[in-house]
Amino acid sequence: MSTPTPLPFGSAADLGFCPRRLRHLVDVLQDEVGKGRLPGAVALVARHGQILLFETVGQQDPAQGWPMAQDAIFRIYSMTKPVVSVAVMMLVEQGKLLLSDPVAKHVPEFADAKVAGHLNGHTVLHRPRRAPTVHDLLRHTAGLTYEILGTEPIQRQYAQARLAARSRTNREFAQTLAALPLMFEPGSVWEYSRATDLAGALVEAVSGQALGDFLQQHILGPLGMRDTAFTVPEDQHHRIAQPFEKDPDGGLVMPLIDPRENPVLQAGGAGLMSTAADYARFLQCLLGGGMLDGQRLLSPSTVRTMTADHLGSIGVNRTGRSGELLAPGYGFGLGFAVRLEEGLAASAGSKGLYYWGGIAGTTFFVDPVKEFFALMMIQAPNQRDYYRPLFRNLVYAALTD
Helix, strand or coil: CCCCCCCCECCCCCCCECHHHHHHHHHHHHHHHHCCCCCEEEEEEEECCEEEEEEEEEEEECCCCEECCCCCEEECHHHHHHHHHHHHHHHHHCCCCCCCCEHHHHCHHHHHCCEEEEECCEEEEECCCCCCEHHHHHHCCCCCCCHHHCCCHHHHHHHHCCCCCCCCCHHHHHHHHHCCCECCCCCCEECCCCHHHHHHHHHHHHHCCCHHHHHHHHHHHHHCCCCCECCCCHHHHHHECCCCCCCCCCCCCCCCCCCCCCCCCCCCCCCCEECHHHHHHHHHHHHCCCEECCEECCCHHHHHHHCCCCCCCCEECCCCCHHHHCCCCEEECCCCEEECCCCCCCCCCCCCCEEEECCCCCEEEEECCCCEEEEEECCCHHHHHHHHHHHHHHHHHHECC
16 A cells, blocks of 8 residues: 655644644544445645644445545545646746637637627627637636536537547547637636636647646656546555445435546546645645745745636626635635635635635645645535535634634
8 A cells, every 4th residue: 555645744732723623623524424424534734834634534435344544545626627727837937828828829729719699599609809818717717618517508518519528638628629619708707617628738739748747747746746647556446535326415426537547538627536645745835835845836926826816807607506616705816716805705714715626525725824724535526515614614613823
């Protein structure tokens, strides 16, 4: 079994957290396991570069009865997006692209992009008022959408095009997506979308490398994230965390990707597998201003740019399910949701906190004001909207300063 490569460990009390309340956090998660709603979890909290909580509860594979391990490998789905967003910004720092570049400069198929409009009850296509840019991709304002967010005509076209298929290359994915209409005018609205999948194809086009190779060479390798990849090697299959076979709340079972497969599509928006220890190193790099253990990925100013709000007056599409993903009190940066005020939002957090999660339940948040981060790895897709705020509130309840 691979040994986790975590950050150094420190004393919770010395780092400003109440050990008794942290124990309560673990007990609450264990109670959820006992209720049969949560198969298992890995929880990790770190401050000032030191881990103060790294605990497991429940089972890694409920069908097999295997206990959860610290080095369990999880489908992190959309927690891939921040990693790929960092890759894009590394190319920006290298002078190989600009955030203001039209997407079509690097993915030529988007030169003919059209926006879907409506006239007399019919869908009509027209040229966008301006071209979608790299900036739009990272902040989800490119006019794209997700087929899972609704049943609008464009979303149905996404589903019919099987954009989630893992048997096509990133270039083929980009070509398929470019042939579909934009749902919104670029820059007009925040709509969670397949934009970061397209950003993965853009990384390939600009770098000349497969996305997985670029990530390994420039991010995963330098940070020591040795268990993070688009597939899990055969000799590590026993470490894969699994959900319940049946939804504990009686809902429809969400089909999850198989980490044992080696897909053709290296999806920049949702394809990576990772561990708590690996992702903690990525988050510590961000919290450290783009550097970890002497390895600099980004400048501090670039990290600050990424984790600032980039929406301003651009509104969120509240008519679809995107509005559920970006709650009042939050804006969006370049790969992350960003907290705008200490108030407004329904969970604890400092102004400037940034976060995201994956559809199977994994979640993280970084508080640069209080200088700590926390992440929770679970595979409970239908329960994720409950466990994410629960975890965050319990972490903040243990903070003593």
